Amino acid sequence: AQSVTQLDSQVPVFEEAPVELRCNYSSSVSVYLFWYVQYPNQGLQLLLKYLSGSTLVESINGFEAEFNKSQTSFHLRKPSVHISDTAEYFCAVSDPSNTGKLIFGQGTTLQVKP
Amino acid sequence: NAGVTQTPKFRILKIGQSMTLQCTQDMNHNYMYWYRQDPGMGLKLIYYSVGAGITDKGEVPNGYNVSRSTTEDFPLRLELAAPSQTSVYFCASLRVRTGHGYTFGSGTRLTVV
Helix, strand or coil: EEEEECCCEEEEEEECCCEEEEEEEEEECCEEEEEECCCCCEEEEEEEEECCCCCCEEEECCEEEECCCHHHHHHHHHHHHHHHHHEEEEEECCCCCCCCCCECCCCCCEEEEE | CCEEECCCCCECCCCCCEEEEEEEEECCEEEEEEEEEEEECEEEEEEEEECEEEECCCCCCCCCCCCCCCCCCCCEEECCCCHHHCCCEEEEEEECCCCCCCEECCEEEEEEC
């Protein structure tokens, strides 16, 4: 069965510093990988996704993630964070049943300090 | 387009009461999902539907029921509320094979006392 592990429950960082949020998954088949972001008191929004092709994927607000098949990882990075990036971030992997189901990690709270 | 609309946003229930969480989408998405979010646990799938008239259990279906009579609506029913059902509930929809990911509703925060 698939599973997703987000290795850090909380990541405090100062504004303009780089950040990495770690995500490892387990799966015996090819998967799709996602990062979702949840701002306080809101629903989740898709941040970026890996479906196929280039292993480095980028979002419109400066985040990037790299799919590493050998290490079964999909870490999220940003070279310089802003206060507005404070949110909870969820890594997710697709279920192989072709029903669109996702398995989510436990979430990582990114706290950007001034 | 409104996207995915969930009602109510907040609700307090007493143990043993029943309620229905409403979810409506106006994007003509075939696939819909109910997840619950608990602190430190991520999101767990309760039920899902791949089209009108078709529903199936997810990872944590006990204590819940769903129906899907139309493409637009996917209500979640709690028959006998228990404190363990205190959670934030999210509905999501998906247009498959586009790679666009889920569209989530804004959530329903439910407290059972």
